[in-house]
Amino acid sequence: MLEPGNNDELPVIPGKRYFTIGEVSDLCGVKPHVLRYWEQEFPQLKPVKRRGNRRYYQRHDVLVIRQIRSLLYDQGFTIGGARQQLSGENAKQDVNQSQQIIKQIRTELEEILHTLRT
Numbered sequence: 052m053l054e055p056g057n058n059d060e061l062p063v064i065p066g067k068r069y070f071t072i073g074e075v076s077d078l079c080g081v082k083p084h085v086l087r088y089w090e091q092e093f094p095q096l097k098p099v100k101r102r103g104n105r106r107y108y109q110r111h112d113v114l115v116i117r118q119i120r121s122l123l124y125d126q127g128f129t130i131g132g133a134r135q136q137l138s139g140e141n142a143k144q145d146v147n148q149s150q151q152i153i154k155q156i157r158t159e160l161e162e163i164l165h166t167l168r169t
Contacts, residue, residue, distance in 0.1 A: 122136055
């Protein structure tokens with residue numbers, strides 16, 4: 052999963068159910084054509100496809116993409132190595148995703164509290 056230091060450079064994931072490929076591209080710092088390629092390379096990445104073959108990503112897809120990005124760009128894994136790392140870390144992944152979700156919820160609650168105080 053993303054290291055705590057890397058989370059700061061990426062925007063907070065909004066509380067939406069579905070995200071378009073453009074939104075995910077902005078949230079993860081990866082171009083749309085790279086996301087489409089990663090769908091072919093990583094079986095964990097399965098966005099919902101609707102009318103006109105449009106992709107709609109869910110929150111867990113965004114977290115997986117951020118993890119893939121971290122493995123490839125920050126930690127220097129190859130595609131094969133990242134795929135192996137992801138498949139071998141399912142238990143760790145669940146814990147790390149939970150931690151990231153908790154951190155994001157806390158940040159959102161702090162923002163709400165700040166807004167209420169002003």
